[in-house]
Amino acid sequence: xxxxxxxxxxxxxxxxxxxxxxxxxxxxxxxxxxxxxxxxxxxxxxxxxxxxxxxxxxxxxxxxxxxxxxxxxxxxxxxxxxxxxxxxxxxxxxxxxxxxxxxxxxxxxxxxxxxxxxxxxxxxxxxxxxxxxxxxxxxxxxxxxxxxxxxxxxxxxxxxxxxxxxxxxxxxxxxxxxxxxxxxxxxxxxxxxxxxxxxxxxxxxxxxxxxxxxxxxxxxxxxxxxxxxxxxxxxxxxxxxxxxxxxxxxxxxxxxxxxxxxxxxxxxxxxxxxxxxxxxxxxxxxxxxxxxxxxxxxxx
Amino acid sequence: xxxxxxxxxxxxxxxxxxxxxxxxxxxxxxxxxxxxxxxxxxxxxxxxxxxxxxxxxxxxxxxxxxxxxxxxxxxxxxxxxxxxxxxxxxxxxxxxxxxxxxxxxxxxxxxxxxxxxxxxxxxxxxxxxxxxxxxxxxxxxxxxxxxxxxxxxxxxxxxxxxxxxxxxxxxxxxxxxxxxxxxxxxxxxxxxxxxxxxxxxxxxxxxxxxxxxxxxxxxxxxxxxxxxxxxxxxxxxxxxxxxxxxxxxxxxxxxxxxxxxxxxxxxxxxxxxxxxxxxxxxxxxxxxxxxxxxxxxxxxxx
Numbered sequence: 026x027x028x029x030x031x032x033x034x035x036x037x038x039x040x041x042x043x044x045x046x047x048x049x050x051x052x053x054x055x056x057x058x059x060x061x062x063x064x065x066x067x068x069x070x071x072x073x074x075x076x077x078x079x080x081x082x083x084x085x086x087x088x089x090x091x092x093x094x095x096x097x098x099x100x101x102x103x104x105x106x107x108x109x110x111x112x113x114x115x116x117x118x119x120x121x122x123x124x125x126x127x128x129x130x131x132x133x134x135x136x137x138x139x140x141x142x143x144x145x146x147x148x149x150x151x152x153x154x155x156x157x158x159x160x161x162x163x164x165x166x167x168x169x170x171x172x173x174x175x176x177x178x179x180x181x182x183x184x185x186x187x188x189x190x191x192x193x194x195x196x197x198x199x200x201x202x203x204x205x206x207x208x209x210x211x212x213x214x215x216x217x218x219x220x221x222x223x224x225x226x227x228x229x230x231x232x233x234x235x236x237x238x239x240x241x242x243x244x245x246x247x248x249x250x251x252x253x254x255x256x257x258x259x260x261x262x263x264x265x266x267x268x269x270x271x272x273x274x275x276x277x278x279x280x281x282x283x284x285x286x287x288x289x290x291x292x293x294x295x296x297x298x299x300x301x302x303x304x305x306x307x308x309x310x311x312x313x314x315x316x317x318x319x320x321x322x323x324x325x
Numbered sequence: 326x327x328x329x330x331x332x333x334x335x336x337x338x339x340x341x342x343x344x345x346x347x348x349x350x351x352x353x354x355x356x357x358x359x360x361x362x363x364x365x366x367x368x369x370x371x372x373x374x375x376x377x378x379x380x381x382x383x384x385x386x387x388x389x390x391x392x393x394x395x396x397x398x399x400x401x402x403x404x405x406x407x408x409x410x411x412x413x414x415x416x417x418x419x420x421x422x423x424x425x426x427x428x429x430x431x432x433x434x435x436x437x438x439x440x441x442x443x444x445x446x447x448x449x450x451x452x453x454x455x456x457x458x459x460x461x462x463x464x465x466x467x468x469x470x471x472x473x474x475x476x477x478x479x480x481x482x483x484x485x486x487x488x489x490x491x492x493x494x495x496x497x498x499x500x501x502x503x504x505x506x507x508x509x510x511x512x513x514x515x516x517x518x519x520x521x522x523x524x525x526x527x528x529x530x531x532x533x534x535x536x537x538x539x540x541x542x543x544x545x546x547x548x549x550x551x552x553x554x555x556x557x558x559x560x561x562x563x564x565x566x567x568x569x570x571x572x573x574x575x576x577x578x579x580x581x582x583x584x585x586x587x588x589x590x591x592x593x594x595x596x597x598x599x600x601x602x603x604x605x606x607x608x609x610x611x612x613x614x615x616x617x618x619x620x621x622x623x624x625x626x627x
Contacts, residue, residue, distance in 0.1 A: 053432045059424055060438045063445055063505065066456050069467050073459065084481075086470035140350040147343030162358045164614070166562045168586045169603035172368060172596050173361035196357035199350050228342065257449035259565040260583070264591060275451040275565070282455050282569050289459065296455045303447035311440055314447075318506070319513035 067300065074098075074293040081289060097294035108269050111281060111288075115295050117269045118277030122256055123302075125187055125273060129194045129255040130248045136195070137202030137247070138240075142232055144203065145210035146218075156207070159200035167197075167260055175264055185267040193261055198251040205320060209243030210236060246317030249310050256302055274299055365600050373596040382597075389601035399602050401577075402585035403609075405492065409581065410560045412496050413503055414553065420500075421507025426541070428508065429515045439512070446505040450565025457498040458570050461485055485571055488578030495570055495579050499563060503556070510552055514545040553617050561610055582606055 073081060074097060076090035104112035106120070143149055144156060174193065175184075183189040213236055221231040237244070259275040266272045278299055281292060307314060337345065369389050371382035393399050428438055445453070460467045463483035472478045485491045518541065526536045542549075564583040567573060573580035573588065580588070586606070590599035 049432060052427065052430050056427055056430075056432055056435075056438050059427065060441045063501070064441050066460060066501070067444055067448075069460065070456050082465050084465075084470070085474055086465070086467065136350040136353070139346040143343035143346040147339050147346070149343045149347070150340065159354070162354065164558050164610070165358065165362065166558075166583065166603065166607060166610070168562065168564070168583045169600075169607050170358060170361035170365060171587075172590050172600050172603075173364040174357065175591075176596075177361065177364075192353065193357050196353045199354055203350065253447060257447075257451075259449065259451050259568070260587065263568075275449050278451045278455065279565075279569055282451070282458065283572075289462075289465065292455065293459065296452050299452045300448055303449070304444060307443040307447045308440060311443065314443065315509060315513065318509055 070293050070296050070300070074290060074297045076290065078288075078290050097291050100291070101294060101298065111291065111295075114269065115274075115277050115281065115298075118272050118274045119298065121187060121269075121271060122274040125190050125194065126252045126255040126302075128191045129198065130252045132191065132195045133198050133202045133251040134244055134248050137199050138206050138232075138237065138244070140199075141203045141206030142210055142236065144207045146215075156204055160204060163197075163200055171261060171264060174261070178265060184265060185271050187271045189265055190255075190262060190271065190273065193265070194251075194255040194258060197258075198254050202247045202251060205247045205317065206240065206243055208320065209240040213239050242313060242316070245310060246313040246320070249306055249314055250317055253303055253306065365604065368597055368600040369604055371597050385597070389597045390605070392598055393601050393605050399582070399585065399605075402580050402582040403606070405580065406561050406563065406582040408492070409496055409499055409563055410557055412500060413556050413560045417500050417504045418507055418549070418552065418556070421504045422511050422545075424504070425508045425511035425515060426537075428512060442505045442508050444505075445502050446509070448502075450502070451569050453498065453502050454566045454569025457494075457501075457566070458485075461494055461570075486575060488575055491571055491575055492579050495567060498570065499560075499566055502566065503560070507552060507556075510548055511545060514548040515541070518544050550617060554614050557613050557617070558610055561606065 075093040101112040106116040107113040461484040469481040571579040
């Protein structure tokens with residue numbers, strides 16, 4: 026008994042040292058495992074898109090393609106944008122989505138910034154309460170307003186038009202944009218604007234020449250969100266669009282998946298292409314994205 | 326002087342100018358969110374079957390609401406969505422917290438790991454549906470291949486064919502998509518905690534668990550509240566991934582509440598009943614949000 030306890034006390038410093046050495050290794054290994062967990066499904070989509078079909082269907086499955094081919098990619102790139110082929114269909118839908126996403130981002134930033142400026146500087150009636158009411162609209166499930174929206178659009182002859190989706194997505198993202206931009210404007214010292222106005226700038230001039238350039242990070246962060254929301258939205262697009270005149274990428278993709286047949290490679294390729302804009306945004310604007318995501322909750 | 330004339334001549338007070346700047350954004354939100362929300366109430370009191378042409382809306386009082394509370398279909402769909410929420414809150418949030426603590430440590434490639442976490446978050450629900458549909462594929466799916474090669478299953482499994490399992494598989498895909506957001510939020514929260522707190526805890530001889538429960542968790546409580554609320558609201562809206570992955574099947578086993586309401590309105594064209602369901606859903610979600618606020622406020626004050 027006595028000796029074993031002695032041994033233990035002698036061992037303890039060594040154990041401690043071993044633990045100290047081992048800790049970073051364990052952290053590293055677990056972190057890599059977590060990373061793999063989130064990356065693997067996306068990586069598999071990409072690998073499937075460059076693996077020849079015959080190899081993709083072998084059992085047991087080989088994970089790395091022996092002769093990777095980018096045939097499906099060239100098939101989509103060279104396809105004429107027409108309704109007849111899957112690739113052509115998808116191409117038009119991607120075009121629609123880019124156009125809608127771009128318009129939503131622009132309109133949201135312009136109109137949202139104007140409103141945000143009013144809330145930050147111009148002594149709005151019910152200021153904070155109105156902002157909370159706006160944010161509350163974000164909690165309303167889309168499904169709760171989709172029926173009247175559909176009826177309204179149909180009555181106005183606005184079904185199956187890209188402009189309809191632009192207006193809808195703008196209104197959905199606007200409260201967030203207003204709230205975020207208000208926060209940014211409030212961090213800009215009033216004196217800067219005042220001195221610009223003394224130098225002969227109008228208030229609007231001061232907004233565009235002084236305040237907006239200084240809030241560029243905020244514009245990036247909010248713009249990214251407006252674009253991503255428009256690019257990814259599915260349920261409303263599914264109901265509001267009927268033909269390629271307005272069909273967006275998620276709708277075209279869902280239709281394609283609905284016909285899930287053996288052209289798995291092509292389907293995965295289409296999936297990868299749908300991932301490109303959001304992933305590019307996530308990698309290039311990582312900092313802005315995280316800032317926008319966490320702005321509210323962390324400050325509150 | 327009238328408001329319009331002042332706009333023309335530029336003689337506006339600060340407040341009037343502010344209202345003018347807000348007008349475009351507000352009119353848009355009012356038309357797209359406000360008006361439909363109000364009109365929806367009108368619809369819930371009427372029979373509106375668009376399939377029968379020539380028939381206008383017929384006033385039927387509270388019948389649509391009565392049906393919502395009498396028929397089991399809606400509540401079954403609601404409970405399925407509630408199960409998604411329970412998994413998101415009880416599995417996704419603690420898991421996200423654990424991963425955030427991990428990614429907050431110093432190690433090589435930490436930046437890369439954090440960037441990777443963002444990817445599932447930014448992808449659209451339809452793409453995620455595609456990814457998981459392909460992984461769960463009964464004959465050529467990666468999940469079957471992996472599990473067989475490791476020796477966990479001897480024969481390929483049709484993951485989405487059996488009702489109960491299908492629901493679990495959709496929930497897993499939803500967790501995979503939803504957890505990165507939790508990780509990002511908690512990471513941001515952890516970075517606001519002053520390091521001195523941990524140092525003094527170590528000096529006082531606190532264990533890792535004590536530090537977690539006495540320092541970390543209380544200090545990220547406001548973020549936890551915000552996430553509880555938003556997660557609940559969003560998860561009840563899950564639609565895309567179900568539409569693509571299972572279309573509510575097999576035998577409506579994965580028919581979540583948004584999907585059921587969508588199906589009632591745009592496949593069965595029963596607008597009145599569907600609108601009543603969406604109002605009941607909205608009400609329940611609001612009640613949950615209020616309960617969270619009450620619960621957490623008490624916690625935080627203490």
